[in-house]
Amino acid sequence: MKSLAELEEIRKKTLDEIKMRKNKEGIRVVVGMATCGIAAGARPVMNRFVEEIGKRNLSDVSVTMTGCIGVCKLEPIVEVIDADGTKVTYVKMTPEKASRVVTEHIVNGRVCQDLTIGAAEQAGK
Amino acid sequence: MKEIALHILDIMQNSVAAGAGRIGVSITADDEAGMITIVIDDNGCGMDEKMLQRVTDPFTTTRTTRRVGLGIPLLKSSCIMSGGSFGITSQEGCGTRVTAAFGKDHIDRPVLGDLAGVIADMSASFPEIDIRLELAYGEKRFSYSSADAGRILGEVPLSEPAVVKWLREYIDEGVKDIFGGVLNEIVG
Numbered sequence: 001m002k003s004l005a006e007l008e009e010i011r012k013k014t015l016d017e018i019k020m021r022k023n024k025e026g027i028r029v030v031v032g033m034a035t036c037g038i039a040a041g042a043r044p045v046m047n048r049f050v051e052e053i054g055k056r057n058l059s060d061v062s063v064t065m066t067g068c069i070g071v072c073k074l075e076p077i078v079e080v081i082d083a084d085g086t087k088v089t090y091v092k093m094t095p096e097k098a099s100r101v102v103t104e105h106i107v108n109g110r111v112c113q114d115l116t117i118g119a120a121e122q123a124g125k
Numbered sequence: 126m127k128e129i130a131l132h133i134l135d136i137m138q139n140s141v142a143a144g145a146g147r148i149g150v151s152i153t154a155d156d157e158a159g160m161i162t163i164v165i166d167d168n169g170c171g172m173d174e175k176m177l178q179r180v181t182d183p184f185t186t187t188r189t190t191r192r193v194g195l196g197i198p199l200l201k202s203s204c205i206m207s208g209g210s211f212g213i214t215s216q217e218g219c220g221t222r223v224t225a226a227f228g229k230d231h232i233d234r235p236v237l238g239d240l241a242g243v244i245a246d247m248s249a250s251f252p253e254i255d256i257r258l259e260l261a262y263g264e265k266r267f268s269y270s271s272a273d274a275g276r277i278l279g280e281v282p283l284s285e286p287a288v289v290k291w292l293r294e295y296i297d298e299g300v301k302d303i304f305g306g307v308l309n310e311i312v313g
Contacts, residue, residue: 001302002295007277010288014281034138035196038131047242054286062284064250067138 017059025083026060027106029053032077034068040075041094048095049078052102061106074120080105089117126199128238129163129227135196136165136223137247141254143169143221150244151259152237154229154307160209161229161308166222171215180213200225207234229308236310241296248274248292249284258296260303267299 031037031046042065049063069077074091080101081087088111090101097115104110113119126132133150140148145167154161172180183198200223201211208228215221227234240258248256248271255272274292275283282288304311 002291002298004274004277004295006295007274007288007291010285010291011278011281014285014287018281018285033134035135035199038135039126039195039199043131043134043239043242046246047239050246050286050289054290059286062249062286063246064284065246066250067142 014059021060026062027083028079028081029061029063029106030079030081031063031065032067032069032075032079033065036068036072037075037077042076044095045076045078045093045098048098049102052099053106056102056107058106071117074117077117090115091117091120126203127235129161129235130238130240130243132200132203132225132235133163133165133240134243134247136200137243137256139196140165140167140169140221141251143167143171145169145220145254147255147257148247149257149259151261152240152304153261154304156229156263156307159229160226161234162224162226164222164224166220168220171217171219171221173217177213177215181211197223203227203235207231209234237300237304237308240300241293244269244296245289245292247271249282249289252283258299260299262303262307265303267303269296269299 029049031042031049033042046063046065053061053063069079071077071091076093078090078093079087080090088105090097090112101112101115104112126135137148137150148165148167151164152161180197181201183195197213204211204225204227208231209226212224213221244256244258252275255270258269260267271283278288301311306312
């Protein structure tokens with residue numbers, strides 16, 4: 001049986017790493033998780049981000065959730081906020097697309113233009 | 126919503142929007158009553174009697190981006206479909222309590238789902254809120270509080286990937302320990 005005290009170990013292990021990281025801001029991945037997002041499948045998308053980022057040991061990337069981003073018909077919506085504050089909004093996400101965003105955008109710095117809200121709006125016109 | 130955990134996540138987002146500093150989730154399985162009862166309570170801003178009356182109506186929402194709110198109506202219908210019941214009480218300035226009961230062995234009860242993932246991710250996303258979980262079956266209990274975890278971690282954030290992974294495993298172990306063999310989808 002695990003006990004919360006084990007967190008003490010994790011604290012010791014990650015503390016130095018965190019101090020080193022303090023100098024540079026990391027990338028933030030924010031997943032819209034209101035009724036609309038959840039019903040459209042935002043949980044599996046978020047889980048895929050966590051998995052892919054964990055697999056690559058990208059410790060300066062955080063994955064968190066937020067409420068409704070405002071465009072419910074395009075859910076699941078994911079925002080990727082780079083270290084310099086640039087925000088890219090990805091829409092109609094799936095776990096497969098999430099894997100692509102991790103490799104292309106988060107690891108290699110190339111925005112997946114075809115998955116962005118801009119591309120979805122163009123297609124809708 | 127395919128899982129009870131997703132309903133819980135959805136209702137917890139309401140608590141976040143209500144500015145809660147504490148959100149408690151308790152899940153109790155009872156063989157005698159044949160029920161699994163979920164209580165989500167918070168110390169957020171609460172609501173007045175008028176709003177409370179309207180909140181199970183899908184055409185009620187506090188959002189400004191659109192005019193429908195489906196979280197609570199979906200949970201209510203899910204409870205009733207599985208032979209359970211739904212209730213909500215609230216006091217302005219004190220908080221809100223949502224009680225959702227499902228028929229434990231009813232064929233239309235949604236599975237519990239990835240509760241550990243939901244609670245761990247909520248803890249990581251809202252570190253300023255104490256996210257609590259209580260599981261109970263008979264004499265058996267499991268409890269978790271993100272504030273307790275945060276105190277041990279000190280300056281290491283709850284959103285640290287290694288922490289989230291550990292929390293998921295820790296809570297999942299609790300779920301299996303309490304509900305394994307009790308809810309028919311969870312192997313004991």
